[in-house]
Amino acid sequence: MRKAALYVFLILSVFFPHNTSVSAQVPSSGEEIFIQRNCSRCHTLGRGRFVGPDLLGVGEKYSRDDLIKWAQDPENIYEQRNKKPVNEGYPPMPPMNLSESEAREVADYLLDYAPPEDLLESGTISGQIKNVTKGKSQEGQNVVLVSYMGERQQKRYFAESDSLGRFSFSSLRWDRSYEIMLFHEGIQYVSAKMVFSPAQDQITVDLPVYDTTSSDENISLLSLNVIIYPDDEGSTVNVTSLYVFENSGDTVFTGRKQDSDTTTLVFSIPQEAYDVAFSDGTNPNELVRRGEKFYSQLPFLPGIKRVVLNYSLALSQVKGKFQIDCEYEVRNIAVFIKKTELGIRVKQPEVTADDIVIHNEAFLKYELSGFEPVSIDIVVSSTSLLNSNLGRYLHVIFFLIFVVLGTVYFFYRKNRSSSMN
Numbered sequence: 001m002r003k004a005a006l007y008v009f010l011i012l013s014v015f016f017p018h019n020t021s022v023s024a025q026v027p028s029s030g031e032e033i034f035i036q037r038n039c040s041r042c043h044t045l046g047r048g049r050f051v052g053p054d055l056l057g058v059g060e061k062y063s064r065d066d067l068i069k070w071a072q073d074p075e076n077i078y079e080q081r082n083k084k085p086v087n088e089g090y091p092p093m094p095p096m097n098l099s100e101s102e103a104r105e106v107a108d109y110l111l112d113y114a115p116p117e118d119l120l121e122s123g124t125i126s127g128q129i130k131n132v133t134k135g136k137s138q139e140g141q142n143v144v145l146v147s148y149m150g151e152r153q154q155k156r157y158f159a160e161s162d163s164l165g166r167f168s169f170s171s172l173r174w175d176r177s178y179e180i181m182l183f184h185e186g187i188q189y190v191s192a193k194m195v196f197s198p199a200q201d202q203i204t205v206d207l208p209v210y211d212t213t214s215s216d217e218n219i220s221l222l223s224l225n226v227i228i229y230p231d232d233e234g235s236t237v238n239v240t241s242l243y244v245f246e247n248s249g250d251t252v253f254t255g256r257k258q259d260s261d262t263t264t265l266v267f268s269i270p271q272e273a274y275d276v277a278f279s280d281g282t283n284p285n286e287l288v289r290r291g292e293k294f295y296s297q298l299p300f301l302p303g304i305k306r307v308v309l310n311y312s313l314a315l316s317q318v319k320g321k322f323q324i325d326c327e328y329e330v331r332n333i334a335v336f337i338k339k340t341e342l343g344i345r346v347k348q349p350e351v352t353a354d355d356i357v358i359h360n361e362a363f364l365k366y367e368l369s370g371f372e373p374v375s376i377d378i379v380v381s382s383t384s385l386l387n388s389n390l391g392r393y394l395h396v397i398f399f400l401i402f403v404v405l406g407t408v409y410f411f412y413r414k415n416r417s418s419s420m421n
């Protein structure tokens with residue numbers, strides 16, 4: 001169960017996976033199901049109200065069959081009682097989709113559960129802080145534990161790590177969730193929220209911290225995927241770029257000085273771009289736009305970072321062509337263009353397209369490789385523009401011309417024949 005304490009680390013509220021090798025076990029006992037199928041994220045047993053009601057003694061309220069229904073799909077209960085939610089002051093419970101046998105196990109567990117002696121405040125959260133850059137324990141680190149009741153912050157507890165980097169918080173209430181926060185070299189680290197599960201009074205978290213650097217020598221762009229998608233009217237195109245960066249070092253990259261700002265990552269957008277949306281983690285405040293460039297100021301932890309950049313272009317403004325620029329050397333670039341009458345394509349010497357289908361839509365796929373910082377030319381073929389707009393009316397125009405000519409000819413003949421008479 002130690003693995004349960006593998007924590008996903010957040011930096012400035014961005015999740016950063018520290019270790020993802022959580023083994024997928026098949027839960028067997030009712031208690032294990034209660035924990036692994038997340039019931040314990042919302043319910044306690046005898047430790048008070050949480051997201052959902054305290055389930056201690058629910059056997060007095062519900063039959064075994066009804067408990068099975070709650071565990072499988074509460075909609076059954078809501079239909080049966082014609083009431084949603086059942087308990088005042090709570091939201092409805094979402095369906096947890098347990099199998100029949102899991103639901104039976106967990107119902108029996110709830111029916112049989114006998115609470116231990118009063119343990120309301122006997123929770124302990126402890127752990128060790130390791131400085132990964134230096135490869136040793138982080139001594140004298142201030143650690144803050146924040147307790148939450150639902151989403152509301154309740155209390156802060158403070159500790160300092162010892163010579164082995166260890167810290168510990170004890171006498172914690174079980175009916176709260178907790179988050180660990182600390183600063184190292186100006187970088188804020190926040191853990192995922194933790195809760196005590198029913199039979200547990202110990203949570204262990206090992207927290208990595210990294211020293212910082214302003215050198216970008218370990219930063220590289222592994223791949224860039226661009227999706228170009230015209231809207232139905234063919235008047236605008238949406239461009240989505242997916243960047244996969246890597247920090248291959250063991251330090252946090254805090255950025256280079258760029259004019260007056262310190263920035264970590266740079267992205268180019270066409271000048272005409274509008275509705276620009278950017279996900280570098282989740283913090284839009286950490287981004288600066290200067291003309292045709294976007295700068296991220298978020299620190300970049302060791303590991304992989306995915307950034308999604310999204311914008312729209314009005315075709316009338318770009319006049320049939322635009323450019324996708326990339327500030328980084330990147331070995332693998334793929335450009336996907338939705339096939340439409342606009343005939344949008346990549347115009348680059350010696351680059352060919354493959355026809356592919358994604359979710360029933362036809363795309364052109366271009367794979368470009370071995371590039372220095374690039375600029376990819378995208379053109380909107382004008383002949384197909386003609387097809388799409390004029391083409392629709394061309395037969396009508398021909399028909400009208402035909403009618404006009406026919407009428408003229410008819411009168412001409414008529415006039416001729418009448419003058420001959």
Ligand code: HEC
Nearest residue numbers: 038039042051052053070071085086087090091092093096
């Ligand atoms: C996302 C939070 C959440 C999760 C996860 C969750 N529940 Fe609930 N549960 C609730 C809420 C909220 C209620 C109250 C809903 C209502 O009154 O209609 C509730 C109600 C119940 C009740 C009825 C309690 C009473 O006093 O009436 C039972 C029994 C129950 N849940 C069992 C489970 C089991 C078993 C699991 C895991 C398989 C589970 N719940 C997972 C939120 C959750």
